[in-house]
Each structure stands twice: as structure tokens, then as C-alpha cells.
Amino acid sequence: ESSLWQLGWPGGIPSYGSVEIAPGRPANEVEFWYALTALAARRDYNIPEFLRRLPLPEGYAERLAEMERAQRIRQWTTTLRSVPARSVPATSAQAPELRFRFGPAELAVETRSGEGSWRAVKLARSRDFDQEGAIRFAGESQVLWASFFQHVNFYGSHDRSLGDAHLSQWLSRHLRAPAFADLFVDTDGSPLVRHQVPLQWRISEPDQPGGDYVFELTQANGEPVSKIRARFPGEPELYLTEAGLFPGPPALPFPVKSREPIRIPAGAFETASGLRVLDWIRTAPPPRLSERIKVVSVTPKIEARLIQSTGAGGSEYCHLKVSADSGSGRHRHGLNEAGWYEVAGAAEAPNNLVRIDRSALAGIPELVRETGFKLDAYAGHFAQRVTKTFPAQFLEFLSRLPAGTRIELSPELESLRQGRVAGTLRLEANEAGLDWFDLSVVVNVDDTTLTPEEIKLLVAARGQWVRLGERGWRRLDYELTSQEESDLARIGLTPRQLSAEPQRLHALQLADPAARRFLPAETSGAVERRAAELKARLTPAQPATVQAELRPYQLDGFHFLAYLAANRFGGVLADDMGLGKTLQTLTWLMWLREEGAIPQHRTRPSLVVCPKSVQDNWRAEAERFCRGLRAKVWTGTAAQDLGAMIDAADLHVINYTQLRLLEDSIGRCDFLAAILDEGQYIKNPSSQTAQVARTLRADYRLVLTGTPIENRLLDLWSLMSFAMPGVLGGRSGFSKLYDGKDDPFARPRLAARVRPFLLRRTKAQVARDLPDRVEEDLYCSLEGEQKSLYRAELKAAQQHLLRLKTQEALNKDRFHLLTSLLRLRQICCHPRLLKPDCQQDGAKLEALLETLEPLIEEGEKVLVFSQFVELLGLLKEAITARGWAHWYLAGDTENRGELVQKFQSAEGAGVFLISLKAGGAGLNLTAAGYVVLFDPWWNPAVENQAIDRTHRIGQTRKIIAYRLLIKDSIEEKIRALQKQKGALAEEVLGEERFSAALTLDDLRFLLAD
Known part of the structure; x- marks a missing residue:
């Protein structure tokens, strides 16, 4: 290692440890240097350039690799030998x-x-x-x-x-x-006895002059406490005694060696120090001492002034000094971050027994901190920077101080306490175009010294504090009764919203009788006449090209949409789910194309953006009800061609995913109308979907939704920012005006603002116009792997069917074909029923969740039926993942009566997943208002029985039932076959008996492309 260090490699160390670099003595210098280079590479040292160009000795790399492997084996053998044997815990049937x-x-x-x-x-x-x-x-x-x-x-x-x-x-x-x-x-292993009644200190007076005060802990009945084995600090303190665990008062603040009662001589205890002991243990003085005690109360004092900072920026600060005293120069207290402390001052005479009452000081330290004041320990005061919110915060601080607190404020701060300016208001409305009025506020104030400019500033501040030079702070408060404030809310206004700038309101907003209180009589009359004319202006007849009989409430909805179009408004149709928003909208579109729109614009196509699961439903209803309306559903990436083929249809239907993908092109298309179905998809105004939707170019804009407000009022702002941009102001201003949690008039004001542009009817409101039971088919399309599975299975079944030429041949091979039909139906329901490893959720599950979501938001209970138990398990997983309340009933379910009772009595929304065979008959589930038949049954009578679980005696609401069907599949043909074989539907048949009636022609129909 020392040699490596001398070479200058950073990893080397000056030690005499040996380093094995080669599998044996190198045969020559080249092998030596190559072995050294290999070591450097393993240690990630910097290798000089001349070593990088060394020739590789033949077979030497393999020998080095074998050496390195042997080294690693030795290292790991040493490491593994150091691992001690692990003790094996004794096994037990249960945890110790x-x-x-x-x-x-x-x-x-x-x-x-x-x-x-x-x-x-x-x-x-x-x-x-x-x-x-x-x-x-x-x-x-x-x-x-x-x-x-x-x-x-x-x-x-x-x-x-x-x-x-x-x-x-x-x-x-x-x-x-x-x-x-x-x-x-406890000591003997028995449960520790826990007492609820706390111990207390008993203080016995001396029985002779110069005697002792005796301190003793006792139980509530006066019995002395048995031996105290331990004391545990806290609030309250806990005492472990021979009799168990007691709560109790604080212990004496000094060590006590003896376990006997504590005896303190009267000469020592009858002093100011003795009184501090009583304060510490929170115990009243004995009668003899009480007679000599003088109680002195201290009163808090607040001093505040404004100081301009001399530093960079020149910020202004409020300096706050907090103190307390008894008024005699003694017993002065200060406040720091730790709390109240006593300031040294004139001492009491030794024999004067004074007890200080500090109850008036409670809560002030917390209040100072909550208000945002920070201690400047060097200067000895608290400080807070003066901001826009300071006046309101400081006034709240003053209002929460204990009664009797002495308050000394500098003149400018004192103006806050006297700065309320009372005002009365009236409104003036001036015409600003057809059916619109500019509303101005006229204010009279009780402070006659204020100039018009200052009053204008106060009005513009919308209830906030304004600093008026030497006058200090002022704030305008309108003198309104609760009824007057309620009346303002009914026309969409609040005193905090009124400003010197005019606000534009529609005649229908000002036509409320509540406006009469604030408008001049002649203006109020003109507004009401204009609103009456506007309401009567448009009640067009149903277009002849709409081949459907609209119910009365649907006709009203069509008239509402016509009124919006005539006034060039956008709007929101917010009927409950199942009330026919699609039909009302199609009727309106046909009217626009025939006579309602500007003539040169009538031939423009319209656009519907909706969830993928209901795209086919728009086409189906357009084909069924609207003669001559060409509807085109765009699928997948084909929607990229919409701009080039815009004239190929009168109604283009895309989904929200496609809308996002068309972000760069769809904004260049001109539509007659742009319609967002299930408008909650744009409830987040910051989402890409909402932003792209706002770029759509159309003469008329409409949002359809059953839940205009799902979680917050901002949802409605987002819908209106598409339908009527600007009618509710900017997003931040809207949040200030309507999202105040403590404002009881927020929702009424918002309702008044959107009243001319939003129509909402619930099932209960239009119940008289509804049949007892509404049934609707919802179509969706196969895509991706699910579509491939279906096509492959269909092709195999078709090839098998081609070999059958007679009914006799069919009867022999019926089982095989019925199995193919079953597999096709399973694929339509969910691809995982046939291919468990499929990662696609399937079109119908997506459609079901999109159908359930608004119903759950509305608090509805829904029954979901399927004949496939395995499918119900997949649905249960998806519903559980969304946190929705749910119940489950299949053939193996026990305690059905109890399960049904729970569903019937449960509060709020939920989904009941039911096997069609197990729960299709005999159950009373009237708590549900909606039914979803996930897959079609061969016999419609069985489906009717399922719907009758909720549509039965005891049901007081209208029932809406949906059938989920895959477009252009065996399911759609089963539905058609049900209607053709209506005679069989009169009897409740099992699947086998119904399928046994299928003829060869029926099967050819079912399996045709």
C-alpha cells in the first residue's frame, strides 16, 4: 500500500500492508505493469496515458480474473464466518x-x-x-x-x-x-386500581402559639393517604400508593425526606414565602392565615405605537409593550416569550401577607403570539410589521383582551377604534345595451367632514380599512338590516362587493322584487317590464324534424335554450341525470339549424364533447329523433381529421381525451354550437381540458351536467367561464366573493348571478311529468385488446356456424355454439373474464363508473345487476378504489335480510352489486332510485324483475334504469332479439330455456358482422 501511495494514487495509504496484484510473479515488465493497471482500474484510480496503451499479454487477463475471483471468495468467507448463530425463539401458539x-x-x-x-x-x-x-x-x-x-x-x-x-x-x-x-x-400481579377522585392537601393549623402547620395528603373523604410509593409529574400529578393510583395536586416544591406528615413552624410559614408555597400547590390558606392575607389584584396594561423603520425599505412597525401592576408601584409584572414574570420593585414588609391575584393576566401571552407580535428582547417590547391586514388583526386583538385591561394607543392607532364610518346606500341603474343595466352605488355617510374623494376611496375599498392621511384609518360600514343584506344577495350583490365602478347586470337579475328596496321606483318598474317582455319573447314550437314527444319540463328546457340563443348567451342545463338533457339539446340544435340562428350560420356543424362511454348514445338519439341530422362519432386518433372533414357531418361527437389531443387545431374550427356533456370534466379551471374547451369557437356555448357544483363553488365558475366568459368575474375575485366559509349569503348571491344562464330541475321537481319508470339504453364501443379478443372469438364462432346447414345439425352442436355466445358476452362485459392477465379495464366498466360518479355526487343509491359473479368482483374492486359505499350480494351470500336492511337504512349514496340470478327476485330495495343492468339477459322478463327490486310498492320516487350495451356487438343483437321474441318474454324463463328456443336463423343473426 505504501508503494501505491508513493505513486501518487489517491487511494493508496502509507502502510506496510501487502497488496496482491498478480496471480504469480510477473514474467516480465509488461505483465507487471498490466497487473498494476488492472488493480488501478478495480480501485478506480487515475491511470496514466502510457499505461492505457500497454499490449495485453496472451491469456493474462483470464489469469487476473481468476485471481480476483479467488480474492473475493476469501473475503466473503471471512465475512460469513463472522456472522454469529442466531438464537431460535421458542415457538408458541400465541404471542407472549x-x-x-x-x-x-x-x-x-x-x-x-x-x-x-x-x-x-x-x-x-x-x-x-x-x-x-x-x-x-x-x-x-x-x-x-x-x-x-x-x-x-x-x-x-x-x-x-x-x-x-x-x-x-x-x-x-x-x-x-x-x-x-x-x-x-400492582405488586401482587392484580390490576392496578385507578382512582378518579383526586387527592388534596390538608393543612392543619398549630394547636398552640408558636406551633407547626401540618401538611398532609388525604383522600376526598379526609382519610390520610397510605404510603406513597412513587410520584409521577404531569397535569395532574399521579401518586402511586398502597391503595392504587391517584390523581392529585402538585407536590411541595422542596425535597421531603420523611414519609410522615410535613411540619412547618408558624414563624416560617406565616410569611410571603409561605404564601408562595400555597400558590405552588394550588391550595387555599387555612382560616387562621386567611384572615391576615391581603389579596392584591394586578391589572394588565397594553401600550402600542407606530414606528417608522430607518432601515432599507422603510417599513412601519407597531411596537407593543405588555405589563401589569397593582397600581401601587409594587407587584409589577412584565411579559416575555416564557410568560409573565415579576419585576423587582418596592418590597412588602416581612409580616405583610399579600397574595397576588393574577387571574386577569390569563390568556394574554397566547393572544400576543396569535396576533403575530414577536419579542424584541433587546428593546424590551413586542413588534409587528404594519401590512394591509394589520388594522383588522389589531382590532381583533384589542377586542379579545380581558375586561379591565388598560389600553394606551398612539393617536393613529386610536383612530382604528373610532374609525368606523356608517353609511347608507341606494342603487342607480342605467341602460347599457339590450336587456343590460349598469348598476352604480350612491352612498351617504354620517361623517360630514369626509370629502367626496375620501368617500370614494372608502367605497372602492369594499369594506377594508383605508388610511386617510392625518385622519388615520377609516372603514365604511353599510347600515343594513339582515333583511336588506338578504335582499342584496337575491340580486347577486354584497356590501363587500360594491364599489365606485358600475357593475353590469342583466334585466332578469334586477327583476327580483328585492331590488325595489334599493332602486328608484321608476327604474324598478322599467326593469320589471323589460324582464317580463324578455321572458315572453321566446316560446318556439317544437321543430317538426324532431320525432319525439317532449314532456312538459323538456319543452321548458328547450325554451330556456332558445332564450339563451336569442340573447346570444351561453348557459348551463343542469337537470338531474336521466331527465333527457340529450333530447332537449338535440331539439334546440334542430331549432337553431332551421330558424333560431343567424341565417348564414345555420349550416355550420355543431360539436359535442362528452365522455367516451356516451359518444354512441349521442349518435343513437340523433338518428332516432332528429330527421336529417348527420351525426358523426369520432373514434381514436381519427379525430385528427376533424378539421379537414368538418363539413362531413352536422354534429361532430368527440370525447374529452380527443379534445385535449386536438388542442393545436380545434380552436381554428368554427361551430354553430359547442356543447360540453358531463361538464364536470372541466370543473378544474386549471386543467388542460378546461383550457382547451375555452378556446373553442362557436356562436353558442352550452354545458350539460347533473352536478354543477360537486365539491366547491369554483366548479360553477369554471363551467360559466366556458359558457359565459366574464359573467362571474375573474377567478381570484370570485373566490373572495363567494368562497367565504362564514358568509351565509354567498350561495344566494351566486344563484342570483347565474339565474339567467342556468336551469336546474331535479327528479322530485318534475315528478308529475315523469312516468313511474324510465328505461334508457347506453351504448359504448370496444377498443384495443378487448376489441381484438372479441373479433377473434366472433370469427371462430362464425366459421363453426358455417358448417351447420340444418336445424337438426344445430341441435346436435348447440352446446358448442352457446359456449361461443357466452364467451362473446363475457368479452363485452370485461376482457379479464376470458383473459385474466389482460390489463385493459374494458369499455363497459369505464361507462359504468362515469354513470355512477354524478349519481354518487347527488347522494343517490344505485343497484347494479350482472349475471356474472366474477364480474361483480371486478366491479367491487373498482368501486372500493374510489371510496364509494357499497354492498354485495351473490349466490353464496349469507344473512341476506340483514344486508338488505343495512342498504335500506344507510345514509347517503352507495352502490349495491347484485347477481341477477341470486337477487333478481324477492328483494325489496326501494332505497335505490337508479338501476344499472350491466349485461343483457336473454329474457327481458328477468331484467324487468331486477328493475322491480326498487320499482315496487313503497317506492315514492321515479325510477330510472340504464342498460349498458356494446355497440355493434352480440349485446345489441340480443336486445333486438328480445323485442322480436316478445311472446317468450311474457313468461319468466331461465337462460337455458330461452336459449333453447334460438333457431339457426337467430344464431346467424347474432353472429353476423
Whole structure:
């Protein structure tokens, strides 16, 4: 090693240790230098350039490698020989027990296994026990053992004496924890008796002049405490006695050697020092002493002034001096970070017994810290920088000071206490375009010395403090009754929002009767007339090209959308799920194309952005209800061609993922209308989805959602920032106005602001227009590996079917074909039913979760039926991962009655996963308002029975049922076959009996492309 060090290599050390560099004596210099170079490479030394160019001796590299391997074997052999044999813990059917037993003067730590006897743990070996796993306990015992083991190791002491200060602190903490109560026992091993009534100090007066005061701890009944074995500090202190563990008062503040009652001579105790002992142990003085004590109260004092900093930046600070005194020059107190302390002053005469009452000082140290004042120990005061929020914080500080506190403030700070300016307001509204008004506020104040400019500043501050030069701080408070503030909220205003700048409001917002209180009579009348004309302006007839009978509430929804379009507004249709938002929107689109839009714009296509799971539903409803409307669903990356093929359809349907992928191009397309279905996808205004949506160019914008507010009011701001940009102001301003947790009028104000642009109806509100039961088919498409699996299985079934020419041949081979049908249906449900290692979740699971999410947000309960139990397990995993409440019922489920009762009585939303065979009949599940049939059954009568689990006697709500179907698959054809074979549906048949009725033509229909 010394030689290597002399060569200048940083890894070498000046020692005489030998280094094996070659497998034997080098045959020549080249071998020597090559061996040395190989060593340097292994040690990552810097190798000189001339050594890098050495020729490799033949076979020498292999010999070096063998040497290195032999070296590593020797090193590891040495290392492994140093590993000691590990002790094998005795096995036991159960984890050993642990207890801490209090002896007369020390603590014993004991364990036992099973029913064996308790044995003491040798603390000197506790490290070995813990590291080798010889002691492992269950539950709380392991937690307590780990804490004790850490305590022993930290202090490096195995002292178990109850007088040990560190052990006493450890016991004090853990004796107070209820979880460990059973792990501490008394000397005889019995549970430690824990008393709830605290001990108390009894002070006996001298029985003769010049005698002693006797201090004794007693129980509440006056009985003296038996021998105190240990005391554990804390709040309250704990005393371990012969009778058990007691809470009690603080101990005497000086060491006591004798265990007998403490005797203090009257001459020593009847002094100011004696009174301090009483304060320490929180005990009232005995009557003889009480008569001589004079109680002196100290009063807190606050002095505050503003100081301009002379340093860089010139910040302003508030200096706060906190003190207390009795008013006589004595008993002065100061405050520092540690709390109150007594300042040396004029002393009392030795025989004067004065007890200081400091109760008025309580809470002030915490209040000073909470307000943000920091101690300047050198200057002897507290300080805080003056910011915009300082006035409100300082006033709150003053208001929370104890009653009677003396407060001395500099003139400018005093202005805060006198700075409230009372004001009354009225509103003026001036027309600012069709149906819009600019609203201005006119304020009258009670301080006649304020100039118009100063009043304008106060109004602009929106309720915040304003510094008006030599006047100090002022703040405008509107004198409004709670009714007046409620009326302002009904028209979307708050006193904190009013400013000198006009605000633009729509006639419908100002038409509320509440506005009459603040508007001049002539203005109020004009606004109400304009609103009435506006409401009556548009009630168009349903377009003839819409081949559906709209229910009354759906017709109202169409009229609302027509009203939005006529006024060039965007808006939100926020009906509950299942009320037909898609049909209302399609009706509106047909009206726009025929007569509602600007003539030259009517031929423009429209865009729908929706979850992938409902894309096909838009196409299906458009084809079903809208004659002549060309709808195109874009799939996968084909959507990149949308811009080039924009005229190929009247309605383009893309999903939210495609919207994000089209970020760079879709903003250049011009649409008649842009519609966001399930608008909660843009509830986060910072998300890429929301940002791209806001770039869409369209004459009309509409958001469809069943949950306009999911978690916070900002959700609605994001929806409106797409539909009507700017109507709710900027994001930060919106949060200040409407997200205040302590503002009871926030939601009413927001409702008033969006009232002209948002329509929401719940199922309960339109119940009279609904049939008792609404059923809807939801379509989704196969993609990726799921689609490949389906196509392969379908091709195999088709080839098999081609070989069958007659019904007789079918009857012989029916089992094989029915198995193929089953496999196709399973693939439609979830690819993992056929291929367990498939990583794709499947189209229907995605559609189910997207259907359930808004229902769960609305607090609904949903029944989900499937004929495949294994599939229910996969659904359960997905629902559990989202934290939704759920129940599960299959053929092997026990205690069904109890499970049903839990579902019926549970509060809030949840999902009940049910096997169609096990729970499709006989259950009463009226707590649910929605049903999802995950996969189609051969016989629709069985599906009807499933829906009837909730649609039955006792159900007071309308029921909405969804069937999830894969587009262009066997499921869609099963649905068609159900309708064709309606006669069979009149009888409840099992799957085998229904499938036995399938003819060769039926199978050819089912397996056709």
C-alpha cells in the first residue's frame, strides 16, 4: 500500500500492508505493469496515458480474473464466518404477554407465554431480545414494549427504581394512556386500581402559639393517604400508593425526606414565602392565615405605537409593550416569550401577607403570539410589521383582551377604534345595451367632514380599512338590516362587493322584487317590464324534424335554450341525470339549424364533447329523433381529421381525451354550437381540458351536467367561464366573493348571478311529468385488446356456424355454439373474464363508473345487476378504489335480510352489486332510485324483475334504469332479439330455456358482422 501511495494514487495509504496484484510473479515488465493497471482500474484510480496503451499479454487477463475471483471468495468467507448463530425463539401458539409490575420500590418488566408463569425480562439483554426477535408481542403490548426499549436505549440506563427521574417521566406519560391501562399491575400481579377522585392537601393549623402547620395528603373523604410509593409529574400529578393510583395536586416544591406528615413552624410559614408555597400547590390558606392575607389584584396594561423603520425599505412597525401592576408601584409584572414574570420593585414588609391575584393576566401571552407580535428582547417590547391586514388583526386583538385591561394607543392607532364610518346606500341603474343595466352605488355617510374623494376611496375599498392621511384609518360600514343584506344577495350583490365602478347586470337579475328596496321606483318598474317582455319573447314550437314527444319540463328546457340563443348567451342545463338533457339539446340544435340562428350560420356543424362511454348514445338519439341530422362519432386518433372533414357531418361527437389531443387545431374550427356533456370534466379551471374547451369557437356555448357544483363553488365558475366568459368575474375575485366559509349569503348571491344562464330541475321537481319508470339504453364501443379478443372469438364462432346447414345439425352442436355466445358476452362485459392477465379495464366498466360518479355526487343509491359473479368482483374492486359505499350480494351470500336492511337504512349514496340470478327476485330495495343492468339477459322478463327490486310498492320516487350495451356487438343483437321474441318474454324463463328456443336463423343473426 505504501508503494501505491508513493505513486501518487489517491487511494493508496502509507502502510506496510501487502497488496496482491498478480496471480504469480510477473514474467516480465509488461505483465507487471498490466497487473498494476488492472488493480488501478478495480480501485478506480487515475491511470496514466502510457499505461492505457500497454499490449495485453496472451491469456493474462483470464489469469487476473481468476485471481480476483479467488480474492473475493476469501473475503466473503471471512465475512460469513463472522456472522454469529442466531438464537431460535421458542415457538408458541400465541404471542407472549407483557406487563409492568410495580414493586415496593422498583418496576419489574415481565413476560409469559400461554398459561406459563411470569418471568422477569433482564434489561441488560433487552437489545438482544429486540434485535433477534426473541420477544414479539401483540397489539398495544408491542407498542408499549417498543417505547420502553427506546427509553432504555436513549438514556443508556437499566435503572428500574421508581425514584429514577427518567423512568418516572416515562411512566407518567404511559400511565395516562387508556390503551395501556391493563399492562400495568400492582405488586401482587392484580390490576392496578385507578382512582378518579383526586387527592388534596390538608393543612392543619398549630394547636398552640408558636406551633407547626401540618401538611398532609388525604383522600376526598379526609382519610390520610397510605404510603406513597412513587410520584409521577404531569397535569395532574399521579401518586402511586398502597391503595392504587391517584390523581392529585402538585407536590411541595422542596425535597421531603420523611414519609410522615410535613411540619412547618408558624414563624416560617406565616410569611410571603409561605404564601408562595400555597400558590405552588394550588391550595387555599387555612382560616387562621386567611384572615391576615391581603389579596392584591394586578391589572394588565397594553401600550402600542407606530414606528417608522430607518432601515432599507422603510417599513412601519407597531411596537407593543405588555405589563401589569397593582397600581401601587409594587407587584409589577412584565411579559416575555416564557410568560409573565415579576419585576423587582418596592418590597412588602416581612409580616405583610399579600397574595397576588393574577387571574386577569390569563390568556394574554397566547393572544400576543396569535396576533403575530414577536419579542424584541433587546428593546424590551413586542413588534409587528404594519401590512394591509394589520388594522383588522389589531382590532381583533384589542377586542379579545380581558375586561379591565388598560389600553394606551398612539393617536393613529386610536383612530382604528373610532374609525368606523356608517353609511347608507341606494342603487342607480342605467341602460347599457339590450336587456343590460349598469348598476352604480350612491352612498351617504354620517361623517360630514369626509370629502367626496375620501368617500370614494372608502367605497372602492369594499369594506377594508383605508388610511386617510392625518385622519388615520377609516372603514365604511353599510347600515343594513339582515333583511336588506338578504335582499342584496337575491340580486347577486354584497356590501363587500360594491364599489365606485358600475357593475353590469342583466334585466332578469334586477327583476327580483328585492331590488325595489334599493332602486328608484321608476327604474324598478322599467326593469320589471323589460324582464317580463324578455321572458315572453321566446316560446318556439317544437321543430317538426324532431320525432319525439317532449314532456312538459323538456319543452321548458328547450325554451330556456332558445332564450339563451336569442340573447346570444351561453348557459348551463343542469337537470338531474336521466331527465333527457340529450333530447332537449338535440331539439334546440334542430331549432337553431332551421330558424333560431343567424341565417348564414345555420349550416355550420355543431360539436359535442362528452365522455367516451356516451359518444354512441349521442349518435343513437340523433338518428332516432332528429330527421336529417348527420351525426358523426369520432373514434381514436381519427379525430385528427376533424378539421379537414368538418363539413362531413352536422354534429361532430368527440370525447374529452380527443379534445385535449386536438388542442393545436380545434380552436381554428368554427361551430354553430359547442356543447360540453358531463361538464364536470372541466370543473378544474386549471386543467388542460378546461383550457382547451375555452378556446373553442362557436356562436353558442352550452354545458350539460347533473352536478354543477360537486365539491366547491369554483366548479360553477369554471363551467360559466366556458359558457359565459366574464359573467362571474375573474377567478381570484370570485373566490373572495363567494368562497367565504362564514358568509351565509354567498350561495344566494351566486344563484342570483347565474339565474339567467342556468336551469336546474331535479327528479322530485318534475315528478308529475315523469312516468313511474324510465328505461334508457347506453351504448359504448370496444377498443384495443378487448376489441381484438372479441373479433377473434366472433370469427371462430362464425366459421363453426358455417358448417351447420340444418336445424337438426344445430341441435346436435348447440352446446358448442352457446359456449361461443357466452364467451362473446363475457368479452363485452370485461376482457379479464376470458383473459385474466389482460390489463385493459374494458369499455363497459369505464361507462359504468362515469354513470355512477354524478349519481354518487347527488347522494343517490344505485343497484347494479350482472349475471356474472366474477364480474361483480371486478366491479367491487373498482368501486372500493374510489371510496364509494357499497354492498354485495351473490349466490353464496349469507344473512341476506340483514344486508338488505343495512342498504335500506344507510345514509347517503352507495352502490349495491347484485347477481341477477341470486337477487333478481324477492328483494325489496326501494332505497335505490337508479338501476344499472350491466349485461343483457336473454329474457327481458328477468331484467324487468331486477328493475322491480326498487320499482315496487313503497317506492315514492321515479325510477330510472340504464342498460349498458356494446355497440355493434352480440349485446345489441340480443336486445333486438328480445323485442322480436316478445311472446317468450311474457313468461319468466331461465337462460337455458330461452336459449333453447334460438333457431339457426337467430344464431346467424347474432353472429353476423
